[in-house]
Amino acid sequence: MKTLSGLDASFLYLETPEMPMHVGSFCLYELPADFKGTLRKALQTHIAQRLHLAGIFNHRLGFMPLDLGHPIWVAVEELDLDFHIRPVKGKILTLRQAEAVCAELHMQLMDRERPLWEFHVFEHIKRPDGSLCAGVYSKVHHAALDGKAGTVLTHAIMDISATPRDVPPPGKGRSDDAQHELKMGDMIGAVFSNSLAQYMKLIKAIPQTARALGSTLVKQSFSGTGQNRRPKSPLRLAPMTDFNVAVTRERSFGTVSLPFADCRAMAKAVGGSFNDIVLWLCATALRTYLSQHGGIPKKSLLAAMPISLREDGNQDLNTQASMTVVELGTQYANPMKRLKTIMSSTAKVKTAMLDLKGVLPTDYPSLLAPWIVGGIAKAAFKAYSATGLSHRLPMLANLVISNVPGPQVPLYMAGAKMLTFHPMSIVVHGVALNITIQTYAGSVDFGLIADKQALPQMHELTQALQDAFEAGRELLRPIDKVTKATQNKRSRAKSIPV
Structure with a gap:
């Protein structure tokens, strides 16, 4: 049973319709010259083979009884890739039109009953120089990852060449927490044990934290150097x-x-x-x-x-x-x-x-x-x-x-070369x-x-x-x-x- 940290859970507690708490990206892609079909279908096939490389793909939130404590991550048995990887309407959009679509998608709250990630695929975007490319707007809830962890996630699904690397299938005999029934007593017990551990950790950290904060406040409370040092707020x-x-x-x-x-x-x-x-x-x-x-x-x-x-x-x-x-x-x-x-x-x-x-x-x-x-x-x-x-x-x-x-070498997804990462x-x-x-x-x-x-x-x-x-x-x-x-x-x- 993996419980969200307090910092991660806070992004759920603070979320309102005016303040969605997901992060995302808008990336442009260059399709291979011999590419056939749609990028959306290619991405669905590509991601389906890599779901086991990052837990965010196939885990959803599980909430404690009566909201007594932080939520937990629960594995899902089936994943609806048609929901998670969707097409963007519009045959050919300009870059500014695509940015406006991304802004609209970024306003929308995520479904907490499903794994907290989405890909929205632009099949054709017209760049300012007149060239055509594809694009993907993706979002993941901040409860699941920060910027550095996002880089780790990127490495899990991206390749360093147009030919996707061989990805080993999930290991046999691995435990799957989707198969275990979550009992109320176990969940409530986890809340109390987690809280007790955190209280003990905070108590032990008080002396070191006080010294560090005191030192920092002293350094930040003076301006100038030598005899010219003067106090400031x-x-x-x-x-x-x-x-x-x-x-x-x-x-x-x-x-x-x-x-x-x-x-x-x-x-x-x-x-x-x-x-x-x-x-x-x-x-x-x-x-x-x-x-x-x-x-x-x-x-x-x-x-x-x-x-x-x-x-x-x-x-x-x-x-x-x-x-x-x-x-x-x-x-x-x-x-x-x-x-x-x-x-x-x-x-x-x-x-x-x-x-x-x-x-x-x-x-x-x-x-x-x-x-x-x-x-x-x-x-x-x-x-x-x-x-x-x-x-x-x-x-x-x-x-x-x-x-x-981020990486200084070009990355590829489903054979498409990523051109930008906004x-x-x-x-x-x-x-x-x-x-x-x-x-x-x-x-x-x-x-x-x-x-x-x-x-x-x-x-x-x-x-x-x-x-x-x-x-x-x-x-x-x-x-x-x-x-x-x-x-x-x-x-x-x-x-x-x-």
Whole structure:
């Protein structure tokens, strides 16, 4: 009996019609020249042979009696692939039309009576250059996996060549929990044993957690260096923007693909990380968008940034992540000052996470959690959206920006070559914009998902992101050896006294 962790179960407790808690992706595929039939049928055959490679495919939720504790995963005896892998209506759609369909599909709650995954297949998409390709919008509930686990799942169903690899069938004699009747006494006993174990774990972790939190708060509560150090509040609130409102059931979605080599070269030119450049691109695009819609706040926008807590080699398909906040320097018109602010903020985050990574919990006691967590959260959401607090209450962050590293070699599914991998994540009350980035096969693929009323002009933001990259590529060019030598020569000449 495998029980969901507290963090995974929370995505079920927090879910409402306005806040679906699944993640997804929109990927374009190039079909083989000799391809016949439909991609949907090919995918059904392909996935049917690999269902045993990832438990998410053939397990559904099982709920505790009276919702006394976290749900469990229960194997299903039969899987309806016609339900899980569906066609998208429309003979040929443009890329923007396909993005609009993905936004509509991403609004829809998943059926909790079935395994929590879906593939929606576009047979023909017309790209901006006029070429045709296929596409797949997929979604999986966040209760089942996080971004890193999503990469593991991708590796289970993808291949590194157009010829699918041989996949061994399920091992004989394996235990199948679908064959075992779940008894009420066993389920209730599991709730109490899980809760007791979690309480003991939390109690043992208190001293270490207190030391780590104390150290982090001290480091974050001072600014400056040496004698210039001065106290400051470790708690910052984000300035109000149109993104920081209660969300509706409608979504907008946009995509951008940028060359990975250029982004990495920009990072190298300034002595920063690839993540610093990604944040700078987003900050620059947000400045452009806000200058045309509502104005640029005088204080820096703050981005919530997921941080993986997964240890090296951990392949579990569950959520092992936490969240931190970084400054985007959007109040500065000077692009280099903006970048310096970002690099300083991410450096502090790295230091803090070194202290906290080993002690941040990803689980909590199961007993009555569905009632307590779900009840409090839903009451808070209702008050936030119904009382007007959404337009007056500052948030800890303006948006979410997540950067997920992916494979740098092309991947294939059912013989079709994956061209792009645009992630689609979650927006919540108060934080109505999420930008998730996936690096893949020499490309940096952005997926921007937002509440449609909070950000109705999605493609203005995606264009601003493209423009930010072009500006950054010109501004942050690596200095070649000849130019650098010339600059050094001129510098030495200026230093010679006349």
